[in-house]
């Protein structure tokens with residue numbers, strides 16, 4: 539099940555998506571332990587990284603035990619991209635990814651993210667800058683185009699500029715997160731794209747991940763929201779793909795993962811441990827009885843220890859039922 543991506547060998551085709559505000563190192567490490575073959579930082583500002591701004595360096599911190607890791611940059615200026623990509627190499631990233639898909643106004647206003655899809659020449663120059671600074675091929679994550687599938691006009695230039703893989707979130711910029719991801723567009727891209735294609739959008743189960751691989755022919759599948767609260771989705775998908783019966787996740791595994799995660803998050807300080815433990819508890823309880831009470835209580839908790847205690851008694855009660 540090994541696959542090659544930008545010079546790396548991954549041990550499965552199931553990858554954890556970059557999620558701003560979420561995919562900090564502890565959450566990434568949990569996904570790696572849950573079977574994600576590759577994890578991404580959230581998008582990091584090329585400007586901030588090239589200037590070594592402290593808050594950007596915090597987002598770009600790489601832990602040795604999470605490899606392989608892709609560091610994702612956003613920016614509009616090829617020179618800044620070059621400097622930031624060189625810095626990413628120093629920081630220990632294994633892959634450099636360029637964000638050409640973010641639809642947020644504050645990113646588009648800078649000419650970065652999905653705004654680059656509206657200007658293929660500029661996109662190409664930004665990717666070339668990244669590849670030059672990185673010193674080798676990079677990967678690109680993008681959407682279909684502004685309001686239709688423009689990939690045939692955009693992707694060939696990106697590949698020439700040094701894109702060694704294309705990850706497609708199969709929505710347009712205009713769609714934001716509305717509607718359905720268009721998996722047929724992933725299959726269309728795969729049919730002619732000269733580099734590996736990573737499919738992305740609306741995979742919410744292990745079965746869905748395998749279905750995307752089979753329906754679109756893509757080389758790898760990236761899972762974002764479907765992995766929140768379910769970092770084990772990656773190994774279940776790998777089991778299914780290999781024809782093995784996936785093992786269900788028990789309540790005590792969720793309880794242990796919460797504690798394991800808080801311990802990891804503490805490496806980055808108490809504030810991050812509180813923030814991420816709250817998020818994790820809320821995700822882990824989603825769909826279970828009493829989830830809304832837990833959400834409220836987690837919101838009021840003042841320390842990560844309190845969040846852990848809440849989670850412990852919640853899961854112990856459920857197990858006792």
Ligand SMILES: Cc1cc2nc3c(=O)[nH]c(=O)nc-3n(C[C@H](O)[C@H](O)[C@H](O)COP(=O)(O)O)c2cc1C
Pocket residue numbers: 555556557558559560579580581610637639640679707738739740741760761762763764
């Ligand atoms: C909260 C949130 C933050 C995101 N942040 C990023 C980001 O930093 N970089 C990026 O390329 N995509 C980002 N995305 C998009 C996801 O990586 C992914 O493309 C999208 O959620 C669709 O995949 P999914 O249906 O599996 O979640 C974000 C999405 C969400 C919901």
